[in-house]
Structure formats: structure tokens, C-alpha cells
Amino acid sequence: MDRLKSLDPPHKGLRNALGKLTLLAGKTDYTSENSVKVLHELGNEVFKLLKDHTYTENTYILAPLEKRNPGFTADYMTDHGEIDKLEQSLQERMLAFNGTQSNDDGHQFYLDLCDFQSAYLEHIDVEDVELEEEMQKHFTDEELMGHQIEIMQAMSFDMLLLWFKYIVPARRPDENAQVLTGFKSSAPAEAYEAVLNVIRKEISESEMNEILSLVK
Numbered sequence: 001m002d003r004l005k006s007l008d009p010p011h012k013g014l015r016n017a018l019g020k021l022t023l024l025a026g027k028t029d030y031t032s033e034n035s036v037k038v039l040h041e042l043g044n045e046v047f048k049l050l051k052d053h054t055y056t057e058n059t060y061i062l063a064p065l066e067k068r069n070p071g072f073t074a075d076y077m078t079d080h081g082e083i084d085k086l087e088q089s090l091q092e093r094m095l096a097f098n099g100t101q102s103n104d105d106g107h108q109f110y111l112d113l114c115d116f117q118s119a120y121l122e123h124i125d126v127e128d129v130e131l132e133e134e135m136q137k138h139f140t141d142e143e144l145m146g147h148q149i150e151i152m153q154a155m156s157f158d159m160l161l162l163w164f165k166y167i168v169p170a171r172r173p174d175e176n177a178q179v180l181t182g183f184k185s186s187a188p189a190e191a192y193e194a195v196l197n198v199i200r201k202e203i204s205e206s207e208m209n210e211i212l213s214l215v216k
Contacts (some may be wrong), residue, residue, distance in 0.1 A: 001139050004141040006061060006148065007132050009179070010053050011124045013167035017046045018117045030106030040095060045162060047091045050120075052159055054080050060147045061135065067072050067136040075132065079123060087115055100191030157191065168211075169202045177214030184215060 028033040058080060062073040093109055108145055133145060152160065168176050176199075184192050201207055 005128075005132055006144050007057075007124070007127055008054075009167050009175075010163070012130060012170035013163060014053060014124065016165050016170040017122065017166045018120065021046045022114050022117050025106070025110045028106060028110075030097055030101045030103050030109075031099060034085050036097045036099050039097070043091065043094045045165075047054055047087055048159075049162060049166065050087050051084070052155075052163075054084060056151050056155075058115055060151050061131070064147065065131075065135060065138060068135065070132060072122065076127070081122065082166045083120065086119075087133055094176070101158060131132045157194075161195065165198050165202055168199045173207065173210045175213060176211045177216075180211065181214075 021042055023129065024039055028039045045132075058077065065075045073146070090109075090113060097106065122172075126190075139147075140196055155163075180192075180195070198214075199211075
């Protein structure tokens with residue numbers, strides 16, 4: 001039986017989100033206020049996810065692992081600190097665009113954002129192999145699921161909706177159905193409907209129907 005992969009959902013969601021942001025940054029008209037506003041809206045969502053992921057990974061993945069395998073997480077924590085600084089710098093640069101800059105200025109931002117994306121994808125690729133393996137070595141699937149429940153319980157509903165928006169299009173129908181089944185059984189009906197409404201905007205009708213057919 002496949003082991004539970006704690007990092008798979010957020011990392012797939014972040015790959016999706018970063019891909020959308022670099023795509024948009026490459027075709028934004030930085031001389032247009034309206035065009036830049038669209039970039040701000042998407043960018044703020046993506047940077048919000050990135051910041052939240054670092055916090056949740058530090059708190060609910062690395063901290064428990066450090067107790068079981070002291071010293072293993074030090075490099076990951078250092079990397080997260082450096083990544084936070086890069087994210088903050090890029091977000092500040094993005095928000096400084098107001099439609100009066102040149103497209104050459106925007107192009108340089110786009111290139112730097114792509115460089116960040118490349119480095120970030122390399123970082124989470126290592127985590128998906130080495131860190132995931134270490135988590136599975138030191139925790140049972142029941143314990144790993146407990147970490148996931150803690151994360152969801154501590155998260156604001158708005159943040160949870162934002163994660164669903166980017167994670168669901170990046171995962172298989174059976175994976176999404178499993179999460180939705182658990183959410184449906186533990187959340188108020190209006191909360192479940194709010195999640196479905198967010199998802200419907202991000203995937204095709206046929207994908208949505210396939211997921212819902214698997215939800216118990």
C-alpha cells in the first residue's frame with residue numbers, strides 16, 4: 001500500500017501557483033495600471049501560499065521530525081530562512097509596479113521571478129525525496145495524518161480555500177476525493193459547499209463530476 005506523502009499536496013499546489021505567476025508576469029504590460037493590478041492579485045495569493053507553507057512545514061513537519069531525528073532538519077530550516085527573504089523581496093518589487101514603469105523593468109522582474117521559481121522547485125524536489133523519506137521512516141501513516149489534521153485545524157478558512165484552489169487542479173481525482181470525503185464528514189455543510197464553489201472555477205465540469213462521483 002502506498003505510504004502517505006505529507007508534502008505532496010502543498011508542493012503540487014505550489015508548482016501550479018508558481019507556474020501561473022511566472023506565466024502572467026511574462027505577459028503583463030507593466031505600462032498599464034490595469035494589467036499590473038491583475039499581476040498583484042495573483043502574486044499576492046501565491047506569495048501568501050508560499051509564506052504559509054514555510055510556516056506549516058517548519059511547525060508541523062520539521063519540528064516533529066527534529067524531535068525524532070535531532071540535527072536532520074537544520075539545513076531545511078536555513079533554506080527556509082533564505083527563501084523567505086527572496087519571497088519578501090520579490091513581492092515588494094511586484095507591488096511597486098503601478099503602471100508607470102517600463103516593460104524592460106517588468107522583464108527583469110520576470111527573469112528574477114523565474115530564477116526564484118527554478119531554485120524553489122529544486123528545493124521542494126529535494127524535500128519530496130529526502131525529507132518525505134525521512135518522515136515516513138520516523139512516523140506511521142496515522143501519525144502523519146495527525147500532522148495534516150493539525151495543520152487544517154490551525155488554518156483559517158480563507159487560507160484553506162486558497163490552498164484548495166491551487167492544489168485540486170494539480171492532483172488526481174481519487175486524491176482529491178479522499179480529501180473532500182474527510183472534509184465533508186467533519187465540516188459544516190456550508191463550508192463544504194464553499195470549497196466546492198472554489199474548485200468548480202478551477203477545473204473542468206467533467207473533472208469535477210469525476211471527483212464528486214468518488215466522494216463518499
